[in-house]
Amino acid sequence: MRSSILNLLVLTSLVSTIACGSNDDDKSATATVSIKNDFNNAEMAYQPPWTICESYYLGQQFGKLGLGDTSDAKKVAPGLDNVLLVAAWDDASCSPENSLPLASKNEEEIVSGQTRTIALNMANHQGPCPPQGVAPIPEAQYTRILALWPSYNFKPYAERTENTECTGDTTDADAGN
Amino acid sequence: MVMASPRGHDWAVAAATLLALTQQLFLTRRAAAAEETADTVPTRTGPKATSSVEVVVTGARPLTRDTTADTTRVSGRTLQESPRGSTLDALSQESADLYVSAGGVLHGVSDGSTGGVHMRGLGGSPNSQVLVVEDGIPDFQGIFGHPIPDAYAPALIDQALVIKGGDSVLYGTNALGGVIALSSRWRTSNGYELINDVGYGSYATLKESATWLSHWSKTDLSASLQTLSSDGHRPGAGGNLAVGLVGVRYHFTPTVSLTIRDKYTHLHGANPGPASHPYLDHWYNVSRHNALLQFAWTPRGSRLTLSEFANVGEHRLYDGFLSTDHTTGTLLDFETRLHESTILILGAASNQVGGRVEDRIAGTETPVSPICDVAAYNQLTVKPQAPLTLTAGTRELYSSKYGSVLLYKAGARLELLSGLSAHARITRNFRQPTLRELYLPFPTANPNLRPETSVNSDAGIGYVSKYLNAEATVFRTAATDLIRYYGVWPSAEVVNIDHIVINGVQGQLMLKHLGPVTLRISANKQDVGRYTRQNPNAKVNTTLEWNQDFDLSSLTAALSSEWVHGLYMADYHRQPMDDVFFIDATLRYRHFIPERQLTLEPYLYLRNLLDHRYAYVADYPMPGFNAFAGLKIEI
Numbered sequence A: 001m002r003s004s005i006l007n008l009l010v011l012t013s014l015v016s017t018i019a020c021g022s023n024d025d026d027k028s029a030t031a032t033v034s035i036k037n038d039f040n041n042a043e044m045a046y047q048p049p050w051t052i053c054e055s056y057y058l059g060q061q062f063g064k065l066g067l068g069d070t071s072d073a074k075k076v077a078p079g080l081d082n083v084l085l086v087a088a089w090d091d092a093s094c095s096p097e098n099s100l101p102l103a104s105k106n107e108e109e110i111v112s113g114q115t116r117t118i119a120l121n122m123a124n125h126q127g128p129c130p131p132q133g134v135a136p137i138p139e140a141q142y143t144r145i146l147a148l149w150p151s152y153n154f155k156p157y158a159e160r161t162e163n164t165e166c167t168g169d170t171t172d173a174d175a176g177n
Numbered sequence B: 001m002v003m004a005s006p007r008g009h010d011w012a013v014a015a016a017t018l019l020a021l022t023q024q025l026f027l028t029r030r031a032a033a034a035e036e037t038a039d040t041v042p043t044r045t046g047p048k049a050t051s052s053v054e055v056v057v058t059g060a061r062p063l064t065r066d067t068t069a070d071t072t073r074v075s076g077r078t079l080q081e082s083p084r085g086s087t088l089d090a091l092s093q094e095s096a097d098l099y100v101s102a103g104g105v106l107h108g109v110s111d112g113s114t115g116g117v118h119m120r121g122l123g124g125s126p127n128s129q130v131l132v133v134e135d136g137i138p139d140f141q142g143i144f145g146h147p148i149p150d151a152y153a154p155a156l157i158d159q160a161l162v163i164k165g166g167d168s169v170l171y172g173t174n175a176l177g178g179v180i181a182l183s184s185r186w187r188t189s190n191g192y193e194l195i196n197d198v199g200y201g202s203y204a205t206l207k208e209s210a211t212w213l214s215h216w217s218k219t220d221l222s223a224s225l226q227t228l229s230s231d232g233h234r235p236g237a238g239g240n241l242a243v244g245l246v247g248v249r250y251h252f253t254p255t256v257s258l259t260i261r262d263k264y265t266h267l268h269g270a271n272p273g274p275a276s277h278p279y280l281d282h283w284y285n286v287s288r289h290n291a292l293l294q295f296a297w298t299p300r301g302s303r304l305t306l307s308e309f310a311n312v313g314e315h316r317l318y319d320g321f322l323s324t325d326h327t328t329g330t331l332l333d334f335e336t337r338l339h340e341s342t343i344l345i346l347g348a349a350s351n352q353v354g355g356r357v358e359d360r361i362a363g364t365e366t367p368v369s370p371i372c373d374v375a376a377y378n379q380l381t382v383k384p385q386a387p388l389t390l391t392a393g394t395r396e397l398y399s400s401k402y403g404s405v406l407l408y409k410a411g412a413r414l415e416l417l418s419g420l421s422a423h424a425r426i427t428r429n430f431r432q433p434t435l436r437e438l439y440l441p442f443p444t445a446n447p448n449l450r451p452e453t454s455v456n457s458d459a460g461i462g463y464v465s466k467y468l469n470a471e472a473t474v475f476r477t478a479a480t481d482l483i484r485y486y487g488v489w490p491s492a493e494v495v496n497i498d499h500i501v502i503n504g505v506q507g508q509l510m511l512k513h514l515g516p517v518t519l520r521i522s523a524n525k526q527d528v529g530r531y532t533r534q535n536p537n538a539k540v541n542t543t544l545e546w547n548q549d550f551d552l553s554s555l556t557a558a559l560s561s562e563w564v565h566g567l568y569m570a571d572y573h574r575q576p577m578d579d580v581f582f583i584d585a586t587l588r589y590r591h592f593i594p595e596r597q598l599t600l601e602p603y604l605y606l607r608n609l610l611d612h613r614y615a616y617v618a619d620y621p622m623p624g625f626n627a628f629a630g631l632k633i634e635i
Helices: A002-019 A139-148 A157-162 A171-175 B008-026 B033-037 B076-080 B087-094 B435-439
Strands: A031-037 A050-057 A074-076 A079-081 A084-089 A099-103 A108-110 A115-120 B055-057 B071-075 B098-100 B117-119 B122-124 B130-134 B137-139 B157-164 B178-184 B191-201 B205-216 B219-230 B239-253 B256-270 B283-297 B302-317 B321-339 B342-359 B364-366 B371-385 B388-399 B403-417 B420-431 B452-464 B468-486 B493-514 B517-527 B538-549 B553-565 B580-593 B598-607 B626-634
Touching (some): A031 A050, A050 A115, A084 A139, A099 A139, B071 B076, B071 B087, B076 B087, B087 B098, B087 B157, B087 B538, B087 B553, B117 B130, B137 B283
Parallel strands (some): A031 A115, B130 B178
Antiparallel strands (some): A079 A108, B130 B137, B191 B626, B205 B219, B219 B239, B256 B283, B342 B364, B403 B420, B420 B452, B493 B517, B538 B553, B598 B626
């Protein structure tokens, strides 16, 4: 009887060790992110001259980024989201008439403790103008951009191709968004 | 899932059976020793022993060298007679916590390939977190770190052991989430066996397997050649496979032997592409050798083996990719019984992976540095009290790239009552980065990556009786420093990041010896967290088998099914897929002709009986209803 109890204690202690492992889903965890304007990446076949006027990812604004610039690193809650942008075509002053709502093509992921720079470039963006080799931006992301930066007065999603930058004189914008 | 609707009489039988089981469990304390031999591989000429129910729920009777591990053993015959397309698929049918993404006729390699393996939440597609071991030797491609799923021809497999939760102490790198250990078949009594199995089926699929096993005096010989050709179930999905294996074992004395074995695999096929955007010319061509030289000395109560192995291959792809790779090593393993209740394993291992990669079209070569490691390991198994077994082990590994890594494990097993047992185990495993992850820009590389590690634990209870085998295990997989790709070319990155915990429960139930009927159910439910890509939440495999023995023949009919739930093509529960479900039927007649010592065995597979539309990989539909018929002859 005594040995049976001893045996059970041994097994129980091992099971307890197994069961008492902590769960890793630390709700207070953070990650560190920077955003890079990589539209001038020379490895791509085409370099659209987008200046990033506004940028947003997982609750943080990363601000304006010229071609090749990288933002300051900011703490965010780990998660998964598209990077939301307002970008101006060949216009470092970010005039609203040259600007469009863009988003990263990928849902970008960052996990607890990670430090990451997310690059926005020809391969990793989507936009509202008629397709020229760039994926169309989904309505949900487009609408979020309108809510984040209403001062640009972008058209509603149903009229997204009628934004000035899409329909205006700067027709070469179509090639890049 | 296939369940017969019982009539009133059947309910009475079932109730009586249940009562008998209850009595056996609580009132009697008879040992289930008879069961120790119930699951052994039947002799080839014994038609009365031809039930293919040779899957063992090992919660109560493990066969691994670590008796505290949660394992499932599957006999080679079960694999050979499975209607599933490959050995890994057939194993997945017998153990629900092993998920294998099935393909059509071939799994293939590179883009569009299937055969990805996940066990208890770890794995991959291609898989480098679940290790395949052949005759004690780790088997993975030198550059990409994964096994070749099509390379495991079942003809010469004696048995397979699925070790859940991994065991890097005994097996080293890549045993992060689990181990699939395969052992080759040898004839042990004087004489020979010649087995030929030829079949033809849908999509012009032709399969031929010829196997020779002999044992004369001091020499054993095993040889097998399996070929397969098929047009595939859709354009571009066809291909050819040839697996040849030759092994010679010479016994210098009854306790000293030398084994030489080589397995050659040639695989030619193509990625058919997504059904919505099919490819026509994405071909691949793979040639590999797995060579083994093994010296064994087995004095009374001990076993010493010294193994030299080399796994060498060449992979060519349609896009100009050409790689030659190798995994080579030495393994010294000594097992001895120190005392009636104490078994000690000591071992040393060295391993090297390397290769070269070039672009045949551009004429460029990507430099790759080999990785070498040496390791010493030990395992001590003690039975301090008759019903209790304790196991502990460590492995100290020194890598040329990562320095030293300490791995460990500890487990306990307790025989509570006759046939009833409990087990628990914790083990720390690791996986070294692959050369691809370190050096090759597909789409990016990082030479500063560190190994992944996991601490896996489980606890379970099992019961074995004449009519019932049952097992339930809860498990926890905790992995750190996972190697993950982020972003897309040209700004992609691959880094060590993150810590994940996967909790789950797995169970198996076998009802047997209920007249001619046997039922096996294996189920797994797990929470894989955010890494949901090809890592399903739930899986259930069911096999209902009817076997009738006659004087010199036997007839077996079986229905087997797989249901996979919670399957996604991306992490974070994105790109959900429909559940996988299909039913396969098998009909097999075995007739022994004593005057000729010949066994004839015609068989028929009816796959995806309900012609259900399903896929493991999005836009890569699996075959609809298809049939395959063959004839196996054993001399």
